[in-house]
Amino acid sequence: MGRQGRFSHSLDVLPTTGFCAGTHSAEGFWRTGSLLSLMVPVRLGGSGSTGERRATGPLQTTTYSVKRRCYLRYVLGGAYGNRWSRPPARPIREEKMSPKKILIIGGYGSVGRGIAERLCRQVPQQIVIAGRNLRKAEKLAGELGPQIEPTVLDVSNIAASQSVLQGVGIVVMCLDSNNVEVARQCVRRGIHYVDISADYSTLSQIEELRNQAEGTGTTAVLSVGLSPGITNLMAKHCKSRVPDITSVDIDILLGMGDSHGEAAIRWTLENAITQFAVHTPGGAVTVQSLSNGKKTTFPGVIGTRTTYRFNFSDQYVLPHTLGLSTVNTRLCFDSAFATGLFVTIRKTGLGWLLASRGSQDFLIKLLQRVRFGSDEFILKTEGWNDRPQYECSLTGTGEGNATGTVAAWVTRQLLESPRPPGVFHIEQLFDLKDFLNRPEARNLKFEESTSR
Numbered sequence: 001m002g003r004q005g006r007f008s009h010s011l012d013v014l015p016t017t018g019f020c021a022g023t024h025s026a027e028g029f030w031r032t033g034s035l036l037s038l039m040v041p042v043r044l045g046g047s048g049s050t051g052e053r054r055a056t057g058p059l060q061t062t063t064y065s066v067k068r069r070c071y072l073r074y075v076l077g078g079a080y081g082n083r084w085s086r087p088p089a090r091p092i093r094e095e096k097m098s099p100k101k102i103l104i105i106g107g108y109g110s111v112g113r114g115i116a117e118r119l120c121r122q123v124p125q126q127i128v129i130a131g132r133n134l135r136k137a138e139k140l141a142g143e144l145g146p147q148i149e150p151t152v153l154d155v156s157n158i159a160a161s162q163s164v165l166q167g168v169g170i171v172v173m174c175l176d177s178n179n180v181e182v183a184r185q186c187v188r189r190g191i192h193y194v195d196i197s198a199d200y201s202t203l204s205q206i207e208e209l210r211n212q213a214e215g216t217g218t219t220a221v222l223s224v225g226l227s228p229g230i231t232n233l234m235a236k237h238c239k240s241r242v243p244d245i246t247s248v249d250i251d252i253l254l255g256m257g258d259s260h261g262e263a264a265i266r267w268t269l270e271n272a273i274t275q276f277a278v279h280t281p282g283g284a285v286t287v288q289s290l291s292n293g294k295k296t297t298f299p300g301v302i303g304t305r306t307t308y309r310f311n312f313s314d315q316y317v318l319p320h321t322l323g324l325s326t327v328n329t330r331l332c333f334d335s336a337f338a339t340g341l342f343v344t345i346r347k348t349g350l351g352w353l354l355a356s357r358g359s360q361d362f363l364i365k366l367l368q369r370v371r372f373g374s375d376e377f378i379l380k381t382e383g384w385n386d387r388p389q390y391e392c393s394l395t396g397t398g399e400g401n402a403t404g405t406v407a408a409w410v411t412r413q414l415l416e417s418p419r420p421p422g423v424f425h426i427e428q429l430f431d432l433k434d435f436l437n438r439p440e441a442r443n444l445k446f447e448e449s450t451s452r
């Protein structure tokens, strides 16, 4: 690394030599703008497969009927005298635009509740919160007021609850169900879809609905949250800063003092002992979770920690969406002891302790009650070619809460401005600066440095 220097609000031009570093609160930082942000081409506009075209706006769906197109041709035909130059048989009836509801599945869970609270303050639409326990849904509705509507829904039996999708404009999925029937129903009905799952086996099945989503004018956004989510946007940002990077390392630090929901802890325990295949220049390579430790220096007082490979979905997605040869995601906890304990359990063949349902239930209760360490999280991404080129990090508190902030932001974006139809990962529709510019991101600290 070369010379070090600090700068503020001057990121438009990168130095070609030496080292530069910036530390910023997220708010206002991006207003200076980055001239290098990566533009991912997207197809605008949707085409209906059934003789209709659907245009989506702020929670409104307007169907432009064939008759309406006839009318347009009639008006234009007056000038050109073609066969459409006669009035349509009946006057065109304007479709009534009705505001549609937002359905949050897992809406009273740790992340879902945060999304509901935010959207309640930010949008006028009715918000339906769903889960398998009506009492819990009603309790949250009672706390948040009449804009919230409680309902019962079990995603493993969506056929029994089809009516819950009636009048819904957007669904936010807040659990890893490994069941894509809800996504399939949404795509079939033209209901926009947001998913916070970190589980690639589920996300890959939803990706396959792409053509159908284009046909019905549905926008599905996957990889919404912190990781996947903000890490995807940070990797995209690395590539926009230094376009010739070929790989990205993502390091995630989670606070053991944070309050994590049951599903999130279970996902972590289940994935602590898995093997997974990642994309490399030489083809797919199988990696063991909690192996292949790497020393990494996090910003602030945390300093240097060893992070270990973990089965986050961003490492499957980003090679395809950003054209990278490989992405390596690693995890550690703020407590080096806790990280070491997990690694030791895996190494000593006691992984079954993390795999069995009974011991998971016990550990979830234990980890939700006994908290040690802080509630801080840090996401760090480092872009490489033959050597490290650029790194950036985002520090905040309350991982579940921050996931909710990102999901609420994406949901609002879908409501406020039409996005192209199809199935996308977050980085295919959004930029990091779009998020960091928002007032709700003001408590996050973004830092970056470059060596060229």
Ligand SMILES: NC(=O)c1ccc[n+]([C@@H]2O[C@H](COP(=O)([O-])OP(=O)(O)OC[C@H]3O[C@@H](n4cnc5c(N)ncnc54)[C@H](OP(=O)(O)O)[C@@H]3O)[C@@H](O)[C@H]2O)c1
Pocket: 105, 106, 107, 108, 109, 110, 111, 112, 130, 131, 132, 133, 136, 153, 154, 155, 156, 174, 175, 176, 177, 196, 197, 198, 223, 224, 225, 226, 227, 228, 229, 260, 261, 262, 263, 264, 265, 267, 399, 400, 403
């Ligand atoms: N992308 C990211 O950065 C990120 C970050 C954190 C978490 N996550 C993911 O977000 C998900 C939720 O995490 P969390 O911490 O909010 O967990 P949580 O507190 O356990 O919430 C899960 C919610 O889903 C509901 N649920 C569970 N099974 C259901 C089913 N079959 N049908 C309908 N509802 C069901 C639960 O209620 P009932 O059990 O009463 O039905 C609960 O409301 C997890 O899958 C986690 O992996 C992603």
